[in-house]
Structures are given as structure tokens and as C-alpha cells.
Amino acid sequence: MKKLVFGICLFIGMNAFSQTAYEKAMSEKIALVENHKTADDFTALANDFKRIGDKEKTQWLPYYYAAFSTIQKGRMAMREGKLSDLDPIATEAQKFLDFAMDLSKDNAENLILQKMIHGLKMMVNPQERFMSEGMLAADALSKAEKIDAENPRLTLMKAEDTYFTPEQFGGSRARGLELFQKSLDQFKVYKTKSALDPNWGKGEAEYFIANKP
Template sequence: MKKYLLSFALAFMSLTAFAQADYEKIMTEKIAKTETCKTAEEFQTLANDFQRIGSKESSKWLPPYYAAFSQIQKGRLMMRNGNMDLDETAAQADKYLAMAQNLAGADNAEIHLLRKMAASLRMMVNPAQRYMTDGAKATEELAIAEKLDPSNPRIALIKAEDVYFTPEQYGGSKTKGMELFKDALAKFNAYKPKTALDPNWGKTEAEYFLSMQAK
């Protein structure tokens, strides 16, 4: 009887290890696509892929996190293309972030940073009307993220973007923004993600802005 129990335990461990390896492989492939998607439709497809992974790996926070990130990247691309119909995209990001936070806990800086980004998307639909609501929410979430993880380079990157793109009459500055991009890049160069699947996006964006300054 003990022999059978041992064989069962070993078989179960092998299956668990195989499933984990399969999860890590597909997540690695999908995370890489967050850097190569070029259209809103591609980001939507990627968000759907992460949602499906999350439905199978219901105890892991990273699939819904990346589903939310894909939605936010979709929204940012829409905005750059002049499409300001961002409410539904922000709502989808918030839905996934609620799932991720339920699994990871309230003290996850990466999730609070994406909450900030989702709130900023929603504010941009009508900045004059939404600054005191969604704008305040974005500021609050960014402050929480920075308090939880002050050395996080993605927090520095988003702060740099905010300063760079805000008009000077509202406190923005392209010069100061560039200095903050330098700070972000220094933090990226020193940063080590906890695992191979943990958030590690943003460095190429900091490098892109600094390359513009060099031209």
C-alpha cells in the first residue's frame, strides 16, 4: 500500500511540475508579445489570451495583471491614434486588476501603478470634467505604488511621462520630464524582477524618450 501511495505521490508531483513548466512557457511567450503588438486589435487579442490563461490558473495574479496591462496598452495606442473612446477599455482593465489584487493582496505596487494608468485613461476622455475624480484617483494610486516600492522603475517612468506631457501652465516640463526619464532608466538598470514572469516592462520606452533628446 505504501508503495502505491509513493508512486501516486511521485506521479502527482511530476504532473504538477509539468503543468508549472507549461504555464511558464506560455506566459513567457505571451508576455513577449506585449512588446510587439502594433494595433488595438492585437492588444485585445492578447488580453483575451491572458484571461484564458487566468481562468485555468485561477490562483495566480499575473495572468489578470497582464490582461489589464494589455487593455491599458490598447487604450494608450487608441489615444495616440486620436480615438478617445476609452471608457470601456479602462473598465476592462479595472475588472482584471480587481481579480489580480484579490489574489496578490492590497500591497502590490505593480497593481496600484496599473490602477493609476487606467484612471488616467478614463480621465483623458474629458480632462476638464474628470480631473477632480479620475485625475485624483490616478494621483492617489501612484502615491500608493511609490510608497510600497519607491525603487520601482515603472513608477519613475510613468511619473516622467506625466511631467513630460503635461503643459507647462499646469506644472509640466519637457526638460524636467527628460531628467525623470534619466532617473527611470537608472532604476531600470539596477532593477531585478522577482521572477522571470514578474513585470519588467518599460525600459525601452525610457530609452526611446532619451534617444529623442540625443538627436
């Protein structure tokens, strides 16, 4: 009996240690996501997250962050005018996101990233791709809203779209700023499921509100 109890305690202890090691590794990498500066940094970080995911096998968050890191690389390329890089980056991000979606279905956070991936593809040629990638992006965001309407990252995506879309196509900087403010308000009360769950985006909303005309 004593051996059985000892064995159970040992198993529980080892399992707890393993989980703690996973959380520690993830926390360290997550802290780097919004602070990286180069495409190579994001590539390395995405690969680190994938390695964690491949080791854990059942956790969706490592693959989510691998996709998010790759999307961040794409948004950097977009700001630098490297539009020819966007399709391969989006394809790379999609591979990571597919793993996350397989492990966590009907997940608003994954759908928000899906929207962002379609957005990267659309920006290669907005006029030609709006009716394809633009519509797919809108559909992903609509599905996310049905699952988690008060998610501040969802509102942040709406704010970006509204702010940067020309007025003749339905955009509005004033309305965009209202949505950035709404996102900030949501960040104040939104509760993540765990310390590892997505919590990015507040800094961007703060930037636009602080720099509004």
C-alpha cells in the same frame, strides 16, 4: 510503501509539469505584449491571458497582463485621437485588474496599472476630469510608491506626467527627461521576483532619452 513513494513522485512530477506549462504559456504571451500593433491584437491577447488566469485560478499575473494589454490598446487609441473609445477600454481593463488585485493585494505593479486606467479616463476630457480621475491616478501612484519606491515603472509614470503636463500646470519637459533617465538607471539594478513578473517600460524611457532636444 513503494506505491506510496511512487504516488508522491508522480504527483510532484505532474505538478512540476503543470507549472512549467503555465510558465511556458505565459512567457509566450508576455513576449507579444510590446510588439502588437492593432487594437484587435491587444483584445485577443488580453482574452488569452484571461483564459490562462481562469484556468490557474490563483495566479494574479495572467489578469495583470490582460489588464496591461487592454491599457496598451487604450494608449494606442489615445495616440490616434479616438478619445470616445477610452472609457469602454478603461472599464474593460478595470475588470481584469480587479481580478489581479483580489489575488495579490498591496501590489505596486497592480497599483501602477490602476494609475494608468485612471489616466485613460482622464484623457477623455482632462479639464473636467482632472479633479476626479486625475486625483485617483495620483493616489494610486502614491500608494504604489509606499510599497515599492524604486520601481522603474513607477518613475516612468512620473516622467510621463511631468513631461506631457503643460508648464503652467506644473509640468516640465526638462524635469520629465530627468525622470526618464532615473527610470533607466533603476531598470539597471531593479530585480523582478520571477521571469514572469512585469519588466516592461525600459524601451519607452530609452526612446525619450535618445530623442531629447
